[in-house]
Amino acid sequence: MDAxxxxAVILVGFQNDYFAKNGVLRGVxxxxxxxxxxxxxTMNLIRKLANTxxxxxxxxxxxxxxxRALSNSSGILDKIKESxxxxxxxxxxENIPELAEFGDRITYVSGKVGFNAFSKTDLDNTLLANSIKEVWVCGMVTSLCIDSTGRAAYERGYKVSIVEDCSSARTALEHSFYCENVFPLYGSVIESKSLVMS
Structure with missing residues (x-):
C-alpha cells in the first residue's frame, strides 16, 4: 500500500490574482x-507527490x-470586490499556469465563493469517494481560507496538517501566530521541505 x-493535498487560491506578477491581490x-x-x-511538493x-x-x-456571494462582505472580501x-x-x-504541468494529476473542485473550501462545493464528497483520511492544506491566506478550510476538514473527521512553507498570510507575524498558536489546536503544522518522499 502506498504511504x-x-x-489529499488541498490547494487553496492558486490563481492569477494572488500569484501572477500583475495579480490584483498579490500585494495583500x-x-x-x-x-x-x-x-x-508548492510546485516542488506537487512534484514530489506526483508519483504517489x-x-x-x-x-x-x-x-x-x-x-452577489459577497453582498454582506467586510475586510479582505471587500478588497476582493473593490479590486x-x-x-x-x-x-x-484562472488557475495559475504552473498547475498545467501536472495535467489530470490535479483534480479541480469548483464552487468556492468564500473562505471555506468545503462550503457549497463537492470537496467532501470528492475526499470520501477517494477514501481520504488525511489532508494537507496549502495556499492563501493563512488566517482566512487556510484556517477556515483546515477547521472544516477537522470537523469532518480528517487528520489535518497545514503546510507552513506552502501558505502565506498578509504579514509574517500573522502567519507565525496562526502556525504557532491556532493550527496546533486542531491539527499539525508541517514543512514541505522537510518531507521525505519514498
Missing part, C-alpha cells in the same frame, strides 16, 4: 518575495461579476 493512499502579502516562495515550494497515490485537489474561488478579483471569465480568476 500516501489516504492523503506584505512580505517581499513570500508569494514566489510559496509558489516554488496522493490526491491533489485545487479549489479556486470564482465569483459572479455582480459579487474585481476572482471575477468569472477574467485572467485573475
Amino acid at each position: 500516501f493512499d489516504n492523503l 502579502v506584505e512580505e517581499p518575495g513570500r508569494v514566489d516562495e510559496v509558489l516554488a515550494n 497515490k496522493a490526491l491533489i485537489i485545487s479549489t479556486p474561488i470564482v465569483l459572479e461579476s455582480s459579487y 474585481g478579483a476572482f471575477s468569472v471569465g477574467t485572467f485573475g480568476a
